[in-house]
Amino acid sequence: MIRLKRILVTIDGSTQSMKAADYAIDIAQKYDSELIALHVLYSNKGFAFYTETATGLVTPSSINDLKEEAKEEAEKWFDEIRKKCANTNLQVKTEAIIAPISIVEAIISYSENENIDLIVIGSRGRSAFKKLILGSSASGIMTYAHCPVMIVK
Amino acid sequence: MIRLKRILVTIDGSTQSMKAADYAIDIAQKYDSELIALHVLYSNKGFAFYTETATGLVTPSSINDLKEEAKEEAEKWFDEIRKKCANTNLQVKTEAIIAPISIVEAIISYSENENIDLIVIGSRGRSAFKKLILGSSASGIMTYAHCPVMIVK
Numbered sequence: 001m002i003r004l005k006r007i008l009v010t011i012d013g014s015t016q017s018m019k020a021a022d023y024a025i026d027i028a029q030k031y032d033s034e035l036i037a038l039h040v041l042y043s044n045k046g047f048a049f050y051t052e053t054a055t056g057l058v059t060p061s062s063i064n065d066l067k068e069e070a071k072e073e074a075e076k077w078f079d080e081i082r083k084k085c086a087n088t089n090l091q092v093k094t095e096a097i098i099a100p101i102s103i104v105e106a107i108i109s110y111s112e113n114e115n116i117d118l119i120v121i122g123s124r125g126r127s128a129f130k131k132l133i134l135g136s137s138a139s140g141i142m143t144y145a146h147c148p149v150m151i152v153k
Numbered sequence: 154m155i156r157l158k159r160i161l162v163t164i165d166g167s168t169q170s171m172k173a174a175d176y177a178i179d180i181a182q183k184y185d186s187e188l189i190a191l192h193v194l195y196s197n198k199g200f201a202f203y204t205e206t207a208t209g210l211v212t213p214s215s216i217n218d219l220k221e222e223a224k225e226e227a228e229k230w231f232d233e234i235r236k237k238c239a240n241t242n243l244q245v246k247t248e249a250i251i252a253p254i255s256i257v258e259a260i261i262s263y264s265e266n267e268n269i270d271l272i273v274i275g276s277r278g279r280s281a282f283k284k285l286i287l288g289s290s291a292s293g294i295m296t297y298a299h300c301p302v303m304i305v306k
């Protein structure tokens with residue numbers, strides 16, 4: 001008997017990430033899991049916050065601006081996910097975070113810290129070249145995740 | 154509502170592939186899916202059979218020998234899977250095939266021909282170097298599969 005208490009789906013507005021959400025929602029219902037929809041905005045501006053090499057151009061308030069930007073960008077996708085879950089008993093949490101180093105690193109860290117049992121991702125993100133069959137984020141997450149990963153095509 | 158009518162798990166005797174089987178069995182129960190456990194034995198001897206360049210060293214009977222070898226090798230793993238399914242209502246099919254070109258190609262073709270809805274694989278196979286975090290088979294399958302792929306760590 002496996003346990004999937006917490007399922008994470010990463011959302012970037014791409015068709016594949018929304019299809020990944022459909023799978024995550026369905027599996028979360030079967031396993032009575034908590035569903036977390038995560039959007040990650042990459043910005044190296046956030047890095048200064050961590051390295052303490054801030055030159056004055058990056059301040060805590062600009063970090064907050066970045067977070068707001070990520071949240072705003074994600075809100076319409078989160079709304080769509082909430083709609084998909086409207087007729088379920090699912091507990092859904094949405095979160096937008098800044099990735100100061102890389103999107104893969106941010107998702108991996110988040111998953112570990114939040115004790116995620118399954119990560120569901122689309123095979124290609126928004127920014128991937130159409131030519132690439134598997135996006136670099138998907139590939140990195142599969143490689144470094146501590147838990148099972150489902151790639152949705 | 155997603156449909157997972159047929160779930161494929163690939164088995165090579167590695168710890169990871171047996172853990173993948175646990176996930177596949179559990180999900181198959183939730184979705185009332187048919188479960189297929191597949192073992193692929195790579196042998197370029199099988200290739201002559203396809204290319205008709207047989208030199209006389211490879212005959213249909215030696216192909217059959219290869220198939221028997223794959224089946225024999227897999228039987229103990231299949232037994233283990235049947236045991237895990239003993240107290241379920243799962244319909245389990247086991248199959249051992251020869252990969253004349255590559256293991257990835259064989260699994261991809263099998264999945265397409267058999268209308269598989271989800272492939273569950275271990276992150277590393279038996280033959281993978283311990284250093285490799287993600288085996289080359291897992292990586293190839295995720296890239297080329299027509300359906301969702303779940304990687305179990």
